[in-house]
Amino acid sequence: MSLSSIQRIFLQSIAAGDPEGHFVDVDNIQTYYKIAIPQHHQIRLQNQQPLPYEPHKPVILCLHHFLGNQYTWKFLMQPIADATGCHVIAYDRVAFGFTERPDQWEEGKNPYTQSASVEFAIQLLIQLGYGTKKVVLIGCSTGSAISCSIAIRYPDLVHSLILIGPSLRPDDQGPPPVARHILGSSPGRLFLKAILYRYLPLTTLYHDVHSMREWETVVKPCYRVPLTLPNFYDSVSWLIKYFIPFEILPNKQMLHQFPILYITGDDDKYLHVDKHKEIFDEMVEGAPENAILEHHVIENCGHLTQDEKPQETLDLIIDFLRRLDV
Numbered sequence: 001m002s003l004s005s006i007q008r009i010f011l012q013s014i015a016a017g018d019p020e021g022h023f024v025d026v027d028n029i030q031t032y033y034k035i036a037i038p039q040h041h042q043i044r045l046q047n048q049q050p051l052p053y054e055p056h057k058p059v060i061l062c063l064h065h066f067l068g069n070q071y072t073w074k075f076l077m078q079p080i081a082d083a084t085g086c087h088v089i090a091y092d093r094v095a096f097g098f099t100e101r102p103d104q105w106e107e108g109k110n111p112y113t114q115s116a117s118v119e120f121a122i123q124l125l126i127q128l129g130y131g132t133k134k135v136v137l138i139g140c141s142t143g144s145a146i147s148c149s150i151a152i153r154y155p156d157l158v159h160s161l162i163l164i165g166p167s168l169r170p171d172d173q174g175p176p177p178v179a180r181h182i183l184g185s186s187p188g189r190l191f192l193k194a195i196l197y198r199y200l201p202l203t204t205l206y207h208d209v210h211s212m213r214e215w216e217t218v219v220k221p222c223y224r225v226p227l228t229l230p231n232f233y234d235s236v237s238w239l240i241k242y243f244i245p246f247e248i249l250p251n252k253q254m255l256h257q258f259p260i261l262y263i264t265g266d267d268d269k270y271l272h273v274d275k276h277k278e279i280f281d282e283m284v285e286g287a288p289e290n291a292i293l294e295h296h297v298i299e300n301c302g303h304l305t306q307d308e309k310p311q312e313t314l315d316l317i318i319d320f321l322r323r324l325d326v
Contacts, residue, residue, distance in 0.1 A: 007230045008100060014229065015098040023098075026124045029111060032098035033091035033124070034070055036077035038084075054085070058134040058159040058326060061121065062090040063143030065165075065304065066174075067200060067236070069097030071222040072140065075310035076317070083318045084326045086136070091124060093117060093143075095239045101231035112238040114246055118149050122157070134159035136321065140306060141167050141270070142174070149246045152254045160259040160324060162317055165268055165303045168279055170245035172271055184241025193233045200224055206302040207267040219307065252283050259292035261320045263313060265301030273297060294320065 008030045015021050015032060023030050041051055060080060062073045070090040081088045092099040094111045102111055110116060125131055136159045139147035144166030151158040167173045175183065182188045201223035209215050226232050248255075262283075264276040280295045287293055296316050301309045 004100070004102070010230060011098050011100060014225075021098070024124070024127050026120060026127050027109075027111065029094060029102060029120075030100040031091055031094075031124060032070065033089060033128075034073075034077065035090075035128070036081040036088040038081045038086070040085075041087075055133075057086055058136050059125065059130040060084070060086050060088040060136040060138060061125065062088065063121065063137065063139040063146050064090070064093060064096070065141035065143055066239075067096070067196070067202070068140070068143075068223070068304075069226065071097075071219075072304065072306055073138075076138075076306055076314050079314055080317060080321075084321050086326060087130070089125075089128065089130075094120060095232075095235035097226055098229070101229075101235035103231055103234065110242060112235065112242045114146075114149070114244055117146050118153055121146065121150060122154060136160050136162065136326065138162040138164070138317070139166065140164040140304060144168065145173050145246050145248060148248045148255060151258055152248070152251045155254060155257065158258055159326075160261075160321075161255070162261045162263070162320065164263045164305055164313065165265065165271065165276075166262065166279075167271065168248045168283070170247070173245040174243045175240060180240050180243055184237055188240075189233050189237040192237055196233070196236070197227055200227065204269045204302075205304050206308050207265060207300050208308075211300075212308055249279070249282055253286065255283065256287040256291050256293070259320070259324055260294070261316065262293070262295040263305055263316055264295070264297050265303060265305050265308065266297050266299050267301060268303045270303040292324075 012023065020034050021032055023032055044051055064070060064072045069092045073090040077088045077090060095101060105111060125135060135157055137147035137150060144163040145168060147161055148168065151161055183192060201220060203209050212219060262280050264273055266273050268276065284293045298305050298309050298312045305313045
């Protein structure tokens with residue numbers, strides 16, 4: 001049995017404790033995902049009735065942050081599905097969560113590049129049967145950068161963008177070249193292992209972890225599970241090594257055609273709220289008068305608003321999508 005097969009079986013066995021999780025092959029990578037469908041769709045399926053034909057109803061895809069996983073959308077997925085009638089998908093990006101972490105790949109098919117992350121999201125939707133639908137992209141931090149890049153590269157596929165604590169400028173998307181070189185080396189992996197094992201999840205990404213429900217019993221353990229999984233530290237190191245930032249703001253004219261909801265916390269320690277306002281202002285500069293571009297700040301909240309203030313984040317998202325007639 002190959003090492004790849006052993007890794008797949010191991011990941012499946014660990015993830016088997018959650019009946020809501022599933023695996024699908026995307027570009028020969030076993031990918032972990034969850035899907036929330038509206039309650040009335042669930043009832044029809046239980047009664048063995050066909051789902052309604054809704055070709056104009058978009059699908060919603062959630063992309064988590066660096067060092068995150070699909071768990072971060074736990075409190076949002078089902079409420080969004082019920083409020084909008086859409087299917088909502090969250091998945092573990094390559095290098096994170098329960099998704100397989102290849103340790104070798106064909107030339108030109110490196111799964112740890114930024115470009116590959118864009119193509120991977122599109123292929124996931126195709127594999128799950130949503131390839132013909134428009135997609136609402138909800139991205140957090142670096143997931144927002146991927147979301148914007150999908151919209152720039154494949155504008156005909158995108159319905160709208162919801163960006164949470166987005167990292168859109170090159171310097172905000174990842175480490176500088178020197179750090180990439182160091183952390184992408186074998187000694188760098190040892191450093192990553194020591195730091196991440198001690199500090200993940202990073203409390204600096206929150207305003208006050210003690211105010212979060214189930215921080216010690218649920219939230220923290222869910223972010224720490226990948227630390228014990230095969231190739232975790234290697235894959236994070238490869239992701240850093242091959243990182244090249246997206247050019248998003250220079251292509252902002254492409255984004256003006258999409259409704260955009262930009263959400264930040266007022267105590268974002270990763271990227272200060274004033275910096276977010278500056279970036280948002282730069283993004284909307286030159287937009288047509290009828291463009292739908294909104295920025296909302298959640299009080300007493302850090303970088304990951306969906307974790308720390310899920311209800312406030314949910315209310316903003318649902319209101320935004322309803323006004324778009326989703």
